[in-house]
Amino acid sequence: MPEQPANPQPVPDHDSMLSRKFGREVANYFSGSPLNRVGFLRGDNKFLTLALHHPSTQFLLCKDLQPLVSPTQKGKLHYLKYADVKPVIGENPYATTETEMIGMYNSNTYVPQMIFLGIDEKAKEGVEYENKKNIYRGAPYFAVDVTPKGGVKEACEELIKTVTDKGIEFSKGRVMDLTSAQAAIYAEARQLLDWNARNPFCAACGQPTLSVNAGFKRTCPPRDLARTASKTSTDENERPPCVTRKGISNLCFPRTDPTVIMAIVNHAGDKILLGRQSRWPPHWYSTLAGFAEPAESIEEAVRREVYEEAGVHVGRVVIHSTQPWPYPANLMIGAVGQSIPGDGEKIDLGNDPELDDARWFDFDEVREALKVGTSGLGEDAGPGYKEGGLRLPPTTAIANQLMTSVVNGFVSGGMEKL
Numbered sequence: 001m002p003e004q005p006a007n008p009q010p011v012p013d014h015d016s017m018l019s020r021k022f023g024r025e026v027a028n029y030f031s032g033s034p035l036n037r038v039g040f041l042r043g044d045n046k047f048l049t050l051a052l053h054h055p056s057t058q059f060l061l062c063k064d065l066q067p068l069v070s071p072t073q074k075g076k077l078h079y080l081k082y083a084d085v086k087p088v089i090g091e092n093p094y095a096t097t098e099t100e101m102i103g104m105y106n107s108n109t110y111v112p113q114m115i116f117l118g119i120d121e122k123a124k125e126g127v128e129y130e131n132k133k134n135i136y137r138g139a140p141y142f143a144v145d146v147t148p149k150g151g152v153k154e155a156c157e158e159l160i161k162t163v164t165d166k167g168i169e170f171s172k173g174r175v176m177d178l179t180s181a182q183a184a185i186y187a188e189a190r191q192l193l194d195w196n197a198r199n200p201f202c203a204a205c206g207q208p209t210l211s212v213n214a215g216f217k218r219t220c221p222p223r224d225l226a227r228t229a230s231k232t233s234t235d236e237n238e239r240p241p242c243v244t245r246k247g248i249s250n251l252c253f254p255r256t257d258p259t260v261i262m263a264i265v266n267h268a269g270d271k272i273l274l275g276r277q278s279r280w281p282p283h284w285y286s287t288l289a290g291f292a293e294p295a296e297s298i299e300e301a302v303r304r305e306v307y308e309e310a311g312v313h314v315g316r317v318v319i320h321s322t323q324p325w326p327y328p329a330n331l332m333i334g335a336v337g338q339s340i341p342g343d344g345e346k347i348d349l350g351n352d353p354e355l356d357d358a359r360w361f362d363f364d365e366v367r368e369a370l371k372v373g374t375s376g377l378g379e380d381a382g383p384g385y386k387e388g389g390l391r392l393p394p395t396t397a398i399a400n401q402l403m404t405s406v407v408n409g410f411v412s413g414g415m416e417k418l
Contacts, residue, residue: 004374004394005075007401008032008180026405028323028334029176029396033184035118035141040131042116042214047129048094051116051140052082056125059085060117060143060189063160066170067186075179077186078168085144087155088112098212105221107208110150115192116214117141117185143189143215145197174327176376176396184324191326192216195254198328202252205242209252218252220244259330260301261289263402264314265411267341272366272406273312275358280377284391285361287399289332302335310358311348313340320405323398334398336410363407365390370404 009032010025019025041047051057058079061068070076089112096104119126119138126139148156175186192215202209202220209218222245223237244250264273264287274285290305292298299317306314314337323332339345347358372384373391381391393399 004396005029005177005179005183007395008184023410026321026401027180028321028332028398028401029180030183030187030324030326031322032180033118033188034120034122034181035185035188036121036136036138037118037188038136039216041129041136042216043098043212044131045094045097047131048116048214049092050129051119051127052092052094052142054127054140055081056123056127056139057082058139058141060141060185061085061146061159061163061170062143062189062193063145063147063156063170065190065194066172067175067189068163068168069171069175069178071167071169075177075182077178077182078163079141080163084159084162085146088146088152088159089114089144094214101212102210102219102221103223104225105210105223106225108226110152111211112150112152112156113145113193113196113211114215115143115189115196117143117188141185143193145193176394187324187326191256191324191329192254194326194328199252202242202244204244205240207239207242212251216254219250220252255329257330258292258298258301259289259325259332260292260298260305260335261287261332261398261402262302262306262314262317262335262337263287263320263399263406264306264312264337264339265406266339266345266360269338269411270363271360272363272403273306273310273339273347273358274361274366274403275310275355277354278356280356281391283373283388284377285357285359286393286397287402288355288358289399292333298333298335302337306337308352309349309355311346311351313344314338315340315344320402320410321398332398334402336402336406338411361390366392366403366407370400370407374400 007029008027010027013019060077060079068078070078119140121138123139126137128137146156146159196211199218200208207220209220212219220242222239224239225237227237275288276285288306288309292301302317303314306312317335317337320334320336325332349355369390369392372382373389374394375381376394
C-alpha cells in the first residue's frame with residue numbers, strides 16, 4: 001500500500017472556549033492552503049502585473065487538469081518562472097484594467113486560462129504591494145492551463161516538450177499523494193481551471209464569455225470586436241442584449257456543489273452504519289454520502305440521503321468538518337448523526353439502488369480496520385490486513401476522519417479535550 005500523506009494541521013488553538021467544549025478542529029486533505037488568496041486584489045491589474053513579473057513568482061502548469069510534479073521531491077508540485085511561461089501567456093495579460101479588457105473583447109482571440117492563486121506570506125522573498133494603506137507581502141502563485149489548444153497550441157506543445165525532456169512529468173489519475181499544503185494549492189488550481197473550461201458560453205444568451213478577476217469570475221461582454229456589422233445597432237460590434245448585463249447579476253461565479261457525507265451511529269452508540277457500491281473491491285465499505293438539494297438544510301440532506309440509500313431514520317445531526325474535493329467541484333460537508341431507535345434502525349435498500357450493501361458495524365471492528373485495512377480503491381490494504389476483513393477509505397478521505405472520530409468517542413463526548 002502506498003504511503004498515505006498526512007492531513008494538514010488544524011489552525012493553532014489558543015485555549016479557546018469552543019475548543020474546550022467541542023475539541024480540536026479537524027482539518028481534511030485538500031484544505032490547509034499556505035496561500036493568502038487576497039481575493040480583493042484579483043481585480044487590481046497593477047498588483048497582478050507586479051505579481052506576474054516578480055522573481056519570486058511561482059507558476060504551476062496543468063495539462064488536462066493534471067499538475068506538473070517534482071521529479072526529485074516526493075509529494076511536491078513543480079513550479080516554473082515567468083520566462084518559462086511567457087511564450088504561452090504573453091508579455092502581460094493584465095496590461096489593461098478589467099473595464100478596458102471587456103471593452104476590447106474579441107471572441108476570435110484565444111486567451112490561455114490563468115488563475116491567480118494567492119501569495120505565500122512566509123516566503124523569504126516576495127512582492128510588496130500597498131493598497132488602501134495596507135501593505136501585502138508574499139511570493140505570488142499562478143496556475144496556467146497549458147493544454148494545447150487555440151492560438152497557443154504550438155507554444156504549449158513546445159513548453160510541454162521542454163519540461164518533459166528534463167524528466168519532469170504531469171501527474172496521472174487522481175492526485176492524492178501530494179503533501180497536504182501542495183494538495184490544497186493544486187485543489188484551488190484544478191477547480192478554477194476546470195470551471196473556466198466548462199463555462200465558455202453565457203448560460204443566458206449562449207454567447208462566448210470572458211474570464212475576469214484573475215480567473216475567479218466570467219462575464220458576458222456587451223461588445224465583441226469579432227462581430228460583423230449589425231442591422232439593428234449603430235455599433236457594429238454590439239452583441240444582442242443579455243439579462244446578465246443588468247443589475248448585480250452581471251457576472252458568473254465558480255460553482256461549488258455541497259455534498260453531505262455522514263457517519264451514522266446507532267441509538268445505543270456502539271455501531272456505525274457503512275455502505276458499499278458494487279464497483280468497489282470486496283469488503284470495502286465507507287460512510288454514506290450524497291448531494292444536498294435546493295431549499296434543503298445540511299441536516300435535512302443527511303436525513304434524506306440516509307433514508308433513501310439505507311432506509312434508516314436519523315434524528316440529531318451535528319456538523320463535524322468539511323473537505324474541498326476538486327473532482328470536479330464539491331465541498332464535502334462531514335456530519336455525524338444518530339439513528340432513531342427501534343424500527344428506525346432497520347436497513348432497507350429498496351428505496352434507492354445506489355448501494356449494493358449496507359450494514360451496522362461494531363466500533364471494535366471499525367477500529368481494527370482503521371489500523372490495518374485502509375487504502376485507496378485501487379490499492380492494496382496495509383501489511384497487517386487479513387483477507388476477508390473490513391476495508392475502509394484512506395486518511396486523505398473525510399470518511400476516514402468521520403469514522404475515526406466516532407469510534408474514538410465523538411458521540412459519547414469521550415474524545416480528548418484541549
